Amino acid sequence: MDTPIILVDDRERELIDVLNFLKLDTPIKVTRLEVGDLVCGDAVIERKQATDFVGSIMDGRLSNQIKRMQENYTRCCIVVHGDILKTPSTMKSSSILGMLASICARTTCQIVMLDGFEATAYFCHQYLTKANDGKEFRYIKPKDARLPLID
Numbered sequence: 425m426d427t428p429i430i431l432v433d434d435r436e437r438e439l440i441d442v443l444n445f446l447k448l449d450t451p452i453k454v455t456r457l458e459v460g461d462l463v464c465g466d467a468v469i470e471r472k473q474a475t476d477f478v479g480s481i482m483d484g485r486l487s488n489q490i491k492r493m494q495e496n497y498t499r500c501c502i503v504v505h506g507d508i509l510k511t512p513s514t515m516k517s518s519s520i521l522g523m524l525a526s527i528c529a530r531t532t533c534q535i536v537m538l539d540g541f542e543a544t545a546y547f548c549h550q551y552l553t554k555a556n557d558g559k560e561f562r563y564i565k566p567k568d569a570r571l572p573l574i575d
Contacts, residue, residue, distance in 0.1 A: 428450055428464050428465060428552070428553060428556045429450070429451050429452070429453050429464065430443075430450050430451070430452045430453070430462055430463070430464045430548075430549065430552050430553075431452075431453050431454075431455055431457060431462065431463040431464065432452050432453070432454050432455075432457075432461070432462050433454075433455070433456065433457040433460070433461045433462070434454050434455060434456050435456075435461075436461050436462075436471065438541065439461070439462075439471060439541075439544075439545060439548075440452070440454055442541055442542060442544075442545040443545050443548075443549065446542070446545060446546060446549070448546075448549045450464075450549060450552070450553055459489075459492045459493055459496050459497070460489075460493055460497070460500075462548050462552060463497070463552075464552035464553070464555065464556050465552075465555065465556035466497055466498040466499060466555070466556070467497060467498070467499035467500075467501070467551070467552050467555035467556060468493050468496070468497040468499070468500055468501070469500075469501045469502070469503055469548050469551060469552065470489055470490075470493060470500075470501075470502045470503070471502075471503045471505065471544065471548065472502060472503070472504050472505065473504075473505050473506055474504055474505065474506030474507055474508045474510070474511045475506070475511050475512075475513075477502075477504045477508055477511075478508055478511045478513045478515055478520060479513075481515065481519075481520065481523050482513070482514075482515055486502075486523075486527075490502070490527065490531055490533050493533060494531065494532060494533065499534075499555045500531075500532060500533040500534065501533065501534045501535070501536060501551055502527075502533060502534070502535045502536070503535075503536050503538060503544055503547060503548060503551075504535065504536070504537045504538070505538055505539070505540075505541060505544045506539065507537075507539070508520055508524075508537070509521075536551075
């Protein structure tokens, strides 16, 4: 299998710097992307700061971005960096959580919340690499496969 290359949108300067700093084993290529912030094969990631995530719900960008990702890629993921419920906003927490639930329940787009830019960069690298390695998820059987009885 050929070594995958991760394409990173040229507007993601901070992410590019962290990916280069981490010296991960997958090469990156900086380019202008029409959809998403990182792409590898048939997988795309849209990375958002918590404030941008909430703002993009309010102005409708998020719905459009999800639609475009699903139209162009098989695997879609939004990685949110920071705490969306601690973001100053006129939007109620219940509305933010409702939109989050709607995305998870009604689209094929996965959402991951992370704290820390290094963790975000590392997750993005791992997600894109694993989404393109051709392997299936390996289910691990617990030592005691019996379910506990609940009183």
